[in-house]
Amino acid sequence: xxxxxxxxxxxxxxxxxxxxxxxxxxxxxxxxxxxxxxxxxxxxxxxxxxxxxxxxxxxxxxxxxxxxxxxxxxxxxxxxxxxxxxxxxxxxxxxxxxxxxxxxxxxxxxxxxxxxxxxxxxxxxxxxxxxxxxxxxxxxxxxxxxxxxxxxxxxxxxxxxxxxxxxxxxxxxxxxxxxxxxxxxxxxxxxxxxxxxxxxxxxxxxxxxxxxxxxxxxxxxxxxxxxxxxxxxxxxxxxxxxxxxxxxxxxxxxxxxxxxxxxxxxxxxxxxxxxxxxxxxxxxxxxxxxxxxxxxxxxxxxxxxxxxxxxxxxxxxxxxxxxxxxxxxxxxxxxxxxxxxxxxxxxxxxxxxxxxxxxxxxxxxxxxxxxxxxxxxxxxxxxxxxxxxxxxxxxxxxxxxxxxxxxxxxxxxxxxxxxxxxxxxxxxxxxxxxxxxxxxxxxxxxxxxxxxxxxxxxxxxxxxxxxxxxxxxxxxxxxxxxxxxxxxxxxxxxxxxxxxxxxxxxxxxxxxxxxxxxxxxxxxxxxxxxxxxxxxxxxxxxxxxxxxxxxxxxxxxxxxxxxxxxxxxxxxxxxxxxxxxxxxxxxxxxxxxxxxxxxxxxxxxxxxxxxxxxxxxxxxxxxxxxxxxxxxxxxxxxxxxxxxxxxxxxxxx
Ligand code: WT7
Numbered sequence: 001x002x003x004x005x006x007x008x009x010x011x012x013x014x015x016x017x018x019x020x021x022x023x024x025x026x027x028x029x030x031x032x033x034x035x036x037x038x039x040x041x042x043x044x045x046x047x048x049x050x051x052x053x054x055x056x057x058x059x060x061x062x063x064x065x066x067x068x069x070x071x072x073x074x075x076x077x078x079x080x081x082x083x084x085x086x087x088x089x090x091x092x093x094x095x096x097x098x099x100x101x102x103x104x105x106x107x108x109x110x111x112x113x114x115x116x117x118x119x120x121x122x123x124x125x126x127x128x129x130x131x132x133x134x135x136x137x138x139x140x141x142x143x144x145x146x147x148x149x150x151x152x153x154x155x156x157x158x159x160x161x162x163x164x165x166x167x168x169x170x171x172x173x174x175x176x177x178x179x180x181x182x183x184x185x186x187x188x189x190x191x192x193x194x195x196x197x198x199x200x201x202x203x204x205x206x207x208x209x210x211x212x213x214x215x216x217x218x219x220x221x222x223x224x225x226x227x228x229x230x231x232x233x234x235x236x237x238x239x240x241x242x243x244x245x246x247x248x249x250x251x252x253x254x255x256x257x258x259x260x261x262x263x264x265x266x267x268x269x270x271x272x273x274x275x276x277x278x279x280x281x282x283x284x285x286x287x288x289x290x291x292x293x294x295x296x297x298x299x300x301x302x303x304x305x306x307x308x309x310x311x312x313x314x315x316x317x318x319x320x321x322x323x324x325x326x327x328x329x330x331x332x333x334x335x336x337x338x339x340x341x342x343x344x345x346x347x348x349x350x351x352x353x354x355x356x357x358x359x360x361x362x363x364x365x366x367x368x369x370x371x372x373x374x375x376x377x378x379x380x381x382x383x384x385x386x387x388x389x390x391x392x393x394x395x396x397x398x399x400x401x402x403x404x405x406x407x408x409x410x411x412x413x414x415x416x417x418x419x420x421x422x423x424x425x426x427x428x429x430x431x432x433x434x435x436x437x438x439x440x441x442x443x444x445x446x447x448x449x450x451x452x453x454x455x456x457x458x459x460x461x462x463x464x465x466x467x468x469x470x471x472x473x474x475x476x477x478x479x480x481x482x483x484x485x486x487x488x489x490x491x492x493x494x495x496x497x498x499x500x501x502x503x504x505x506x507x508x509x510x511x512x513x514x515x516x517x518x519x520x521x522x523x524x525x526x527x528x529x530x531x532x533x534x535x536x537x538x539x540x541x542x543x544x545x546x547x548x549x550x551x552x553x554x555x556x557x558x559x560x561x562x563x564x565x566x567x568x569x570x571x572x573x574x575x576x577x578x579x580x581x582x583x584x585x586x587x588x589x590x591x592x593x594x595x596x597x598x599x600x601x602x603x604x605x606x607x608x609x610x611x612x613x614x615x616x617x618x619x620x621x622x623x624x625x626x627x628x629x630x631x632x633x634x635x636x637x638x639x640x641x642x643x644x645x646x647x648x649x650x651x652x653x
Contacts, residue, residue, distance in 0.1 A: 009120050018402075018435045019217070024384075024411055024433045028431030029296050038445030045446045046072070046474050049289040050281060053078060054087045054327070056254030059281070063472060068492040069479075070472040072282030077254040080261055080280050081125075081158035084324035085118040086252065089339070094118070097329045100303070100352050101147050104194035104335025112147055114327070117154075119248035120147075124155035126246035131237075133186055135160030135255060138263060140184035140216075142166045142175060142202055144193020145334040148222045149238060149310050152188040153262075157280075158252050162260040164275070168193060168200070169591045172208035174273075179213045182275055182481055188239075191224040196336050199225035199531040207232075217473050229233040257281035264313055267531035268421040268490060269521045275481030276313075276419050284325055286423040286475025288357055290444060291322030294413055295356050295385055296430045303352050303382070305331040307345070312528070313419040314389055317475075318358060322423070337363060342370045346378035358387035360527035361397055365557050368400045385430055387413045390527030391559045392517055398437035416440040416515045418501060419529070420491065424474025425449065426513055433624030436534045439514045447473050449513065451505045456495040464506040466519065469499035522614065523552030523560050528593050532615065535562060535596065538589040542582055544572035549613045552620035553577070561597035562586075563622040565605060565642065574601035600646055605607050608632050614639075621646050625643055647648075 025031075038045040043062045050059065050073050059076030088096065094115030101110040112120075124311075133139060139156045141163050143149035149165070156163040164182045166175055179187065187210070192201045203221055207230055210216050221229065231238075258279045265273040273571040291297055304323055308314035323330045331352055338346050345367065348354065367375070386406050388398070393414055393432065402412050411430040417423060425447050426440040433441055443449040448470035451459050459465040469476075476499070480487040494500040504516035518524060521532040532550040539548035546567045552560035566582065568574060579599045587595040606614045609632070620627055621643045632638040 002514045006056055016437060020431045020434060021411060030293050030429060030432060034445045034462060035436050040545035042446045042471065046285060050285040053083050053284055059066035059257060065472050067497055068488055070476060071258055072474045073257040076257045076281060078257065078281055079158065079252040079254050080284060081121060081154045082252050083284055084154060084321065085114060085121060086277060088114045088327045089118050091632040096327065098324065099330050099332045100148055102331060102333045102348055104339045106340050108110065110147060120151045121154045121158060122248050122250035123152050123243050123246035125158040125250045127242045128155055128159060131186055133159055133161050137161040138164055138182045138184045140164050140166060140179050140187045142187060142189045142206060144190055144224060145310060146224055147332065153320060157261060158250065160253065160255045160259055162262050164263040165311055167309060168202060169593055171588055171591050172205040173589050174591060175205055176209035178213040179209060179216065182263050185215055186218045187216055188220045191227050192225040194225065194335055197339060199227050201227065215471035255280065262316065264316065264419055266532055267522060267529045269531060269533060271531065271533040271537035276477045276483055277479045278422055279478050282474030283422050284321060286473065287317040288325035290424040291318060292326055292426050293429060294415060294424050297328055299327045299328055302355045303331060303355045304331050304356045307333065307363065317423050320629050327616040337367065339510050343374040343377055346375045346380065349380055349383065350378040353382040355382050355386045357383060358389065358593050361388055361393040362391065362526040362558050364397045364401050368397060372404050380405065380407065386410045387415055389415045391524045392515055393438055396435035414440050420477040422477065436512060439512050441512050451507050452495055459593055461507050461511045462509050463503065467501045467503045467505035468495050511523060523562060525560050525562060525593060534590060535564065535586055535594055538586045539564060539566055539582060542585055544578060547605055547613055549618055551615050551619040551622050553619060562594060564596040564599045565602055565618055566599060566604060567605060602642050602645060602650065603636045607634050609634050
């Protein structure tokens with residue numbers, strides 16, 4: 001972490017600070033008193049927020065906490081789908097637009113009102129009921145970014161069944177593992193989706209995955225691209241056959257506050273992804289409150305564009321549940337940022353009058369690289385707030401986002417959170433908190449964060465250490481699906497009684513929070529979390545590979561890039577064809593996002609005397625840094641040899 005510290009030091013010395021803009025402050029949803037109110041009694045603060053939800057049975061208890069198990073609003077009952085839909089329709093807001101859907105192919109758009117979304121969710125809920133889905137089940141969703149994906153999620157929620165959305169970029173193996181781990185019996189998918197101008201295949205991956213998942217009895221398929229798909233009699237059903245004929249009404253049952261809402265798989269430090277469980281009332285409270293306060297949402301007039309995939313938690317919380325609970329209008333865009341031209345995003349902003357744009361630093365850097373002329377060619381005067389999420393944002397990208405995209409007038413919220421936290425945990429509040437390029441600034445009201453050392457002692461201002469959460473919060477994960485022991489060990493054992501985030505952080509002289517990135521073997525590539533172990537596991541699955549060590553090396557565009565070091569079994573040669581084969585294997589087993597940017601074949605890997613591979617030193621090599629302390633190595637010459645090899649071999653991407 002030392003080098004990152006130095007970088008931050010350098011940034012801090014030249015840092016600029018932006019005071020909250022008076023214009024923004026004048027109409028902001030909250031003022032600075034919110035911090036004192038929430039700090040004085042966090043549980044009361046969250047209970048007040050929770051009362052904005054529509055309850056079938058109001059709760060009387062707020063928090064029960066037996067570490068690491070929390071129950072929020074435990075005796076209340078409600079329905080997530082009713083909170084997203086029925087109550088807005090009942091309040092006369094049925095004609096309000098829920099989503100402006102923009103497909104990747106030009107001109108392929110749909111406008112979906114709350115009334116229309118409600119009716120479609122009811123139909124889907126009725127169809128899933130016919131297929132045998134009941135409360136307590138898990139349903140897998142593997143879809144492109146189309147409205148039916150959201151309909152499917154809400155239909156599950158309406159029935160009290162947990163959805164497990166699997167990112168469309170994942171492959172059959174990854175899909176099979178997730179379906180089996182959560183014991184999903186029904187899969188909702190599409191023939192494919194549009195990405196980079198071509199129709200990708202999704203159903204074909206489902207077919208391959210289901211060869212390993214005998215318990216799946218039903219598959220519902222949306223026709224999106226029109227490509228030919230294999231239809232298994234009795235198992236596979238077209239969405240338009242089973243959903244369209246249903247009644248557009250469905251009376252939703254209320255479920256306990258802690259009813260599982262969804263499972264979302266994310267990478268940890270081992271090869272096995274973790275199924276992060278979120279439940280209903282606390283999660284909805286957290287995402288709706290943060291969505292309203294962090295983005296200063298004016299539900300009547302704002303057009304919110306969270307440019308993320310619904311296959312990740314950002315999509316769940318800030319495309320689906322947060323905005324819908326708040327009755328907001330969102331943009332849902334299917335494709336890549338440059339489909340149909342490098343100004344595609346800005347055409348969307350202009351056409352729909354997007355007011356709030358929320359995306360990842362990796363995308364901001366890509367847009368920046370393409371040049372100012374693309375945004376400049378379009379009217380961006382509708383924009384009033386910009387958000388960043390998913391990885392540390394470098395000050396240059398932050399300043400570009402602010403000055404070029406936001407014309408210097410839009411506050412920027414750099415929001416730190418995780419799949420596990422459910423919603424935003426650290427962020428400035430627009431119009432209230434000052435901002436600094438690259439800093440997440442402070443904990444959201446009602447959230448208690450600290451930066452601590454190995455002993456769990458606060459480091460105080462000007463100190464670096466581990467980011468922890470001191471107290472339970474409503475959106476916190478309720479566990480790892482099927483693995484309570486791993487839950488306890490990963491998050492609640494490093495600093496007893498406190499949530500260990502796995503991120504390094506620093507408080508500057510003003511006490512403002514800077515996130516330094518992961519301190520464990522988790523990589524962050526284009527805002528996607530990947531486990532080094534998971535990629536190593538793929539590589540060693542190849543007959544030629546004896547050992548593999550994977551690191552995340554800093555990369556100008558993607559934040560980090562996957563770099564792999566492998567040793568070969570005897571009888572295999574380190575040629576280009578083999579390296580290509582290994583890269584393709586990872587892509588096939590996990591997905592293209594995990595494909596190593598570089599694979600270096602080396603005679604040996606650097607190990608400690610106890611035989612542990614020193615990934616930290618390999619990261620130095622991959623980042624072309626001078627080699628640090630190598631005294632713990634069994635044979636330091638191995639590392640210098642790899643370093644020479646790295647410098648002399650051309651990059652193979
Ligand atoms: C990890 C969580 C949050 C939803 C998307 C990613 C990194 C996230 C920031 C930020 C610096 C950030 C952390 C975290 N991260 N936001 N604003 N500044 N780092 O969710 O896949 O669960 O990844 O992303 O390292 O632990 P995720």
